[in-house]
Amino acid sequence: MATITNFLARQLPYLSPITKITPFYPQFPSTSLQISSKPKLNSLNLQTQRHILLAVKATTAAGTQQLNSDARVQRVHSVQEFDDALRAAKNRLVVVEYAASDSENSSKIYPFMVDLSRSCSDVDFLLVMSDESEETRKLCAREKIEQVPHFSFYKSMEKIHEEEGIGPDQLMGDVLYYGDNHSAVVQMHSREDVEKLIEEHKTDHKLIVLDVGLKHCGPCVKVYPTVLKLSRSMADTVVFARMNGDENDSCMEFLRDMDVVEVPTFLFIRDGEICGRYVGSGKGELIGEILRYQGVRVTY
Structure with missing residues (x-):
């Protein structure tokens, strides 16, 4: 001994x-992200986008849309808003979901992130719709996001971890592992x-x-x-x-x-x-x- x-x-x-x-839930396969100069507008696009945005009920304030107060997920629309959110978080964990309006898997995983946002008060959650505008496409290009849904984890403005095509159990495990500061x-x-x-x-x-x-x-x-x-x-x-x-x-x-x-x-x-x-x-x-x-x- x-x-x-x-x-x-x-x-x-x-x-x-x-x-x-070995995840408890099925993985959500990632899909290639096509960063084009114009947003896609078709019936599947709009239908899938509604699945994500029904929970948003966004209100515009200083150029930033905030999800409903229960969700605690902040939607960002530009590089500047993204950097400001990371800066404001300081040393707290920031979890970012990069999604697309025509990605069914983005709409499937998003509710689980909302649930986590309610229970993890020491973690900041961000949502970036990659095909929303030219500004969000620039952000995805800068962060080298090629597939969605894509999750990146940041602390002190530095990326510490990232995942693609994960299921709810692994997302929860990642959030607890990298953001658990008061257990x-x-x-x-x-x-x-x-x-x-x-x-x-x-x-x-x-x-x-x-x-x-x-x-x-x-x-x-x-x-x-x-x-x-x-x-x-x-x-x-x-x-x-x-x-x-x-x-x-x-x-x-x-x-x-x-x-x-x-x-x-x-x-x-x-x-x-x-x-x-x-x-x-x-x-x-x-x-x-x-x-x-x-x-x-x-x-x-």
Whole structure:
């Protein structure tokens, strides 16, 4: 049983995801985006656009249309409005859906983004209709959007992640993973943060579950909603924390010292000692391992 200070001096091998994402919902295939000089106007175009815009009920104010107050999705119409929205968000996560009026898949995924906007108050949501005008086509060209629906994730005006053709479950996972700032999962940004957390829980003997991953790891995103739910339901007995190994040099050094070679890896720590680990993104297996280290007999 290794203690937290029993560091390993070997070089860190290449960190790799261990599983592929298997979505709960069907993926929504992306379609090629044709950026022409004039908006398309046909019956399918208008019918599909209504599916998206029925929820909009837009009101014009200072050149910006706002979705209804429940949706919390802001529709932007130009490069300037887009940049202003990113700037106003500061370090909050901004999720942008690039859609098209003739894309059926855009209309299918949009309601799920609206639902997320209602439950994720610390995340800003934007909608860009790529074929709305010359201004929105310029924005899509600048952001190199070639297929819709396309989701881009920004923090501090920098793009940190993007996806095409995703379903609702992966969209939710991405939003929680990149934008979850106030949950019961404690965010670790350095080795010192981990050591401090361990010291705080030496007296209450709580099990610490440290979720170690990488910023752009699909399996890490896949399992995180489960981690989030467990952090709420097990708050009395278990402390959940997470660290992205590629956030900075201190985090990468910590992964090397803990001999983490694949992600996600879950380290189980109690009374200042590492008592075990689980490598993988299986939800059932993770819950089983946590229960086992809590003294519950688990059979597979």
